[in-house]
Amino acid sequence: xxxxxxxxxxxxxxxxxxxxxxxxxxxxxxxxxxxxxxxxxxxxxxxxxxxxxxxxxxxxxxxxxxxxxxxxxxxxxxxxxxxxxxxxxxxxxxxxxxxxxxxxxxxxxxxxxxxxxxxxxxxxxxxxxxxxxxxxxxxxxxxxxxxxxxxxxxxxxxxxxxxxxxxxxxxxxxxxxxxxxxxxxxxxxxxxxxxxxxxxxxxxxxxxxxxxxxxxxxxxxxxxxxxxxxxxxxxxxxxxxxxxxxxxxxxxxxxxxxxxxxxxxxxxxxxxxxxxxxxxxxxxxxxxxxxxxxxxxxxxxxxxxxxxxxxxxxxxxxxxxxxxxxxxxxxxxxxxxxxxxxxxxxxxxxxxxxxxxxxxxxxxxxxxxxxxxxxxxxxxxxxxxxxxxxxxxxxxxxxxxxxxxxxxxxxxxxxxxxxxxxxxxxxxxxxxxxxxxxxxxxxxxxxxxxxxxxxxxxxxxxxxxxxxxxxxxxxxxxxxxxxxxxxxxxxxxxxxxxxxxxxxxxxxxxxxxxxxxxxxxxxxxxxxxxxxxxxxxxxxxxxxxxxxxxxxxxxxxxxxxxxxxxxxxxxxxxxxxxxxxxxxxxxxxxxxxxxxxxxxxxxxxxxxxxxxxxxxxxxxxxxxxxxxxxxxxxxxxxxxxxxxxxxxxxxxxxxxxxxxxxxxxxxxxxxxxxxxxxxxxxxxxxxxxxxxxxxxxxxxxxxxxxx
Numbered sequence: 283x284x285x286x287x288x289x290x291x292x293x294x295x296x297x298x299x300x301x302x303x304x305x306x307x308x309x310x311x312x313x314x315x316x317x318x319x320x321x322x323x324x325x326x327x328x329x330x331x332x333x334x335x336x337x338x339x340x341x342x343x344x345x346x347x348x349x350x351x352x353x354x355x356x357x358x359x360x361x362x363x364x365x366x367x368x369x370x371x372x373x374x375x376x377x378x379x380x381x382x383x384x385x386x387x388x389x390x391x392x393x394x395x396x397x398x399x400x401x402x403x404x405x406x407x408x409x410x411x412x413x414x415x416x417x418x419x420x421x422x423x424x425x426x427x428x429x430x431x432x433x434x435x436x437x438x439x440x441x442x443x444x445x446x447x448x449x450x451x452x453x454x455x456x457x458x459x460x461x462x463x464x465x466x467x468x469x470x471x472x473x474x475x476x477x478x479x480x481x482x483x484x485x486x487x488x489x490x491x492x493x494x495x496x497x498x499x500x501x502x503x504x505x506x507x508x509x510x511x512x513x514x515x516x517x518x519x520x521x522x523x524x525x526x527x528x529x530x531x532x533x534x535x536x537x538x539x540x541x542x543x544x545x546x547x548x549x550x551x552x553x554x555x556x557x558x559x560x561x562x563x564x565x566x567x568x569x570x571x572x573x574x575x576x577x578x579x580x581x582x583x584x585x586x587x588x589x590x591x592x593x594x595x596x597x598x599x600x601x602x603x604x605x606x607x608x609x610x611x612x613x614x615x616x617x618x619x620x621x622x623x624x625x626x627x628x629x630x631x632x633x634x635x636x637x638x639x640x641x642x643x644x645x646x647x648x649x650x651x652x653x654x655x656x657x658x659x660x661x662x663x664x665x666x667x668x669x670x671x672x673x674x675x676x677x678x679x680x681x682x683x684x685x686x687x688x689x690x691x692x693x694x695x696x697x698x699x700x701x702x703x704x705x706x707x708x709x710x711x712x713x714x715x716x717x718x719x720x721x722x723x724x725x726x727x728x729x730x731x732x733x734x735x736x737x738x739x740x741x742x743x744x745x746x747x748x749x750x751x752x753x754x755x756x757x758x759x760x761x762x763x764x765x766x767x768x769x770x771x772x773x774x775x776x777x778x779x780x781x782x783x784x785x786x787x788x789x790x791x792x793x794x795x796x797x798x799x800x801x802x803x804x805x806x807x808x809x810x811x812x813x814x815x816x817x818x819x820x821x822x823x824x825x826x827x828x829x830x831x832x833x834x835x836x837x838x839x840x841x842x843x844x845x846x847x848x849x850x851x852x853x854x855x856x857x858x859x860x861x862x863x864x865x866x867x868x869x870x871x872x873x874x875x876x877x878x879x880x881x882x883x884x885x886x887x888x889x890x891x892x893x894x895x896x897x898x899x900x901x902x903x904x905x906x907x908x909x910x911x912x913x914x915x916x917x918x919x920x921x922x923x924x925x926x927x928x929x930x931x932x933x934x935x936x937x938x939x940x941x942x943x944x945x946x947x948x949x950x951x952x953x954x955x956x957x958x959x960x961x962x963x964x965x966x967x968x969x970x971x972x973x974x975x976x977x978x979x980x981x982x983x984x985x986x987x988x989x
Contacts, residue, residue: 420544422465424537425496434498436460442874443887450561451494452514456521456896457887463876469548476549487594488545490555490584491538493527493576500525507531509566516900526559526566529579538583546587553590554625560599564606570614577618593619597626597648600636616644628676629653629690632668633757637676642683650676651688652704654757658693660862660908661759662747662782662812664700666721670713693905695861696808699724699740699748717744728801736796739788739809746777746785747812763818763917764906766899766947767924768940769826773819783984786813790977793970803969807859810973811908814852817980818844820989829928829938837932841925843989849918851976857910858967864911865961867892882958889955899948911961916954920947 425435440448441457442464448454479486500506507528514522527534542555557580559565565573584591600607616624626648628636637648650673654664676684687708689701702724703714714720718741725740726732750757754776762771786809789802796802821844828836856862871888875881893916895901923946931938983989 420548421541423544424540425499427540428499428537429502430496430498434496434501438496438498441887442884443891447515449489450558451492451511451524451526451563452561453517453521454496454524456517457890461876461880461883463880464874467874467876472549480552485552485554487554487556488542488549488551490557490580490591490593491541492557492559492580493529493534494524494559495527495537497525499527499533503533506533511563511566514562515896516898517896521896524563529572529575534579535583535586538580539586542584542587551588553588554592554594555584555588556594556596557584558596558599561596562599562602564603568606568608568611570610573611573614574618577615581619581623592623592625594625594627596629597636597643598629600640601630601634612640613644616640616646619646621645622647625649625685627651627688627690630757631676632665632672633755635672635676637679637682637684642679642681645681645683647683647685649686649688650684651690652700653690653692654700654704655691655693655696656758657905658691658695659759659764659906660696660808660811661761661815662697662743662808663750663757663759664697664748665750665755666700666703666717666744666748667751669700669704670707670717673707674711674713697748698728699743728805729796729799731796733792733796735788735792736802739785742781742785742788743809746781750776752776758904759906761815761819762822763815764903764908766902766944766951767822767921768943769829769938771822773823775819779816779820782809782812782816783981785809786977787981790974793974797970804859804861806973807855807862807969810855810976811852811862813980814848814855814976815908817848817989821848824989825925825928829932832932834929834932837925837929840989841929845918845922845925847979849913849921851972851979852908853910853913853918854967855969855972855976856908856913857962858965858969858972860963860965862909863961863963863965864909865963867907867909868961869963885958886955889957893955894951899951902951915957915959916951919950919954923947923950 422432422435425438426432436459438448438454439445439458439460440453440455442460444453444457476486495508500508507530508525509528510519510523510525512523513519527537559576559580565576567573581591581593584593600612616626624646626643626646628643628648629651630653631637631650632652632654635650637643637650642648652669652672654669673684673687676682687704689704691701694701699721703720707713721740721744722737725737729736754774760772762773765771789806789809792802793806821840825837825840825844828834828840860866868885868888871884872881874884890896891905892907892912893903895904924943927943927946928938980989
């Protein structure tokens with residue numbers, strides 16, 4: 283996430299290293315656990331959360347032992363007791379299997395309660411981060427009881443597309459206030475989610491008080507000890523710079539225990555709680571004593587209400603600001619909670635594992651998480667080799683305290699092959715021995731039949747877009763297609779683009795036999811979309827070179843093809859599948875409303891998340907998507923303006939003014955966000971036919987080297 287992994291996930295989409303509120307497609311920072319994380323596509327609505335661990339033998343994948351002759355005392359997660367009976371209609375007693383104690387092995391094997399650990403719709407990152415709705419209602423009750431007015435509380439909460447970041451203290455106010463109906467509908471939805479999770483044997487994670495409070499608390503309690511933190515994500519203090527209650531203030535345990543009592547009274551409890559005090563937020567002091575006190579205060583508020591509490595912490599804070607989080611600071615946090623009572627999510631372990639530089643989180647149990655997607659972006663991407671090796675390496679790490687595997691994408695609904703592999707690894711002791719053979723089998727299973735060309739296409743994708751490595755490797759789609767144009771955009775990628783174009787060709791050769799397969803049609807569209815994305819980079823490169831060489835005709839040619847041929851063709855292909863429609867995305871947001879005014883409010887939240895993310899483009903295009911309608915009415919006008927200004931600059935013989943372009947582009951972007959134009963929510967056109975037309979127009983030029 284732009285600032286964090288929220289489950290964070292980072293800023294996101296369907297989330298966010300963070301989860302999203304129902305009804306709004308989230309931007310996506312993290313699967314099995316329902317959370318969200320950083321900003322991204324909407325929200326952090328409907329993204330699965332970080333740390334979705336796979337079961338093995340009735341428990342999350344266990345950890346390996348210590349070095350020969352060594353001893354590890356990581357502690358145990360406390361035995362599960364019956365959930366408390368809720369006072370509400372949904373607060374009935376839920377029964378399930380008891381947690382098994384650790385076997386008396388030399389390196390005591392950590393185990394989680396039977397079944398998957400899951401985040402409820404409450405915590406998200408975009409990866410255990412955010413209770414986007416129901417806990418808001420309980421927070422209201424707590425703050426009303428403390429003397430805040432309803433308007434002060436309403437001002438504190440963000441809009442539904444940004445609640446994950448409000449939960450983590452990154453944002454307040456922006457995109458709000460929440461309608462009263464939101465709280466009621468979320469309460470109902472939370473009960474349904476928790477009931478379903480528990481019926482599956484999953485262990486939900488409820489949110490806890492992390493220390494962030496509304497500014498209005500200072501009006502009610504003038505002597506309260508609070509610190510205003512710094513800004514986040516290019517937002518000014520109108521929407522960030524949250525207020526953090528001092529750990530030693532007498533109000534801290536009061537609010538913390540009140541919050542958790544209200545929540546567990548309503549929903550019962552499974553004894554695991556998520557809280558993130560410093561996610562992408564620099565603490566006011568680097569003194570270990572302060573950090574230990576702040577951490578201990580959060581935990582103490584939990585155990586005051588629930589003596590069996592286990593704290594689920596996103597490890598992204600150590601990842602995001604490594605300069606601040608030195609050994610002493612990390613030790614202060616990890617050591618402030620009894621060993622075994624802090625469960626850490628190593629959110630980006632496939633790329634930058636934190637367990638290695640923290641000595642396996644100094645004995646605290648952790649879940650090895652694959653983040654994979656920042657912002658819920660479309661784009662073929664994966665680091666399958668690293669994903670394949672990572673969990674086994676973590677399990678064999680000296681004195682490892684790894685207790686499970688998880689998925690923590692900021693957005694889902696893309697790159698299914700990556701999630702298929704990760705899900706399988708939760709059941710494996712060792713990595714897949716031959717990934718080429720595995721992906722060949724994946725293609726056959728996916729289409730229900732073995733076909734040489736589809737299998738060859740997938741092997742090409744494995745060695746290119748799904749083999750992210752090196753300095754050019756990035757988990758966020760930075761294609762010029764989805765960025766605000768400039769003359770300084772990078773077009774470098776970690777793979778050979780010719781592999782993508784050849785995979786595209788091979789898939790098209792199989793259409794006579796596979797065109798009726800829904801998964802094949804989806805993959806054909808996705809690879810066609812990726813090929814178009816690569817073509818945008820190539821034509822942009824030609825236009826930039828022509829401009830720098832002061833060659834008007836080549837500039838006009840490249841600009842004309844990009845703006846008037848390629849992007850419209852891409853929009854038409856996307857329009858042939860309901861999963862790539864802006865109209866579907868916005869209708870999901872509107873469906874949460876109980877009035878037209880609310881529908882407009884939810885839609886605007888969703889539009890902001892997809893594009894500007896903040897009032898001034900604060901986290902611009904973080905949650906970028908390639909959707910029919912978004913390409914036509916957001917990306918294309920921006921590209922048209924850029925090319926027109928390049929041509930004008932060349933004709934007049936004056937330097938290109940990037941600052942002026944940015945101002946003009948912002949007007950276009952804002953116009954799109956504030957628009958009320960409706961878009962089709964039903965697909966139009968035939969995917970196979972449209973993909974062939976685009977292929978026949980551009981592939982011969984690629985082969986001839988004459989784009």
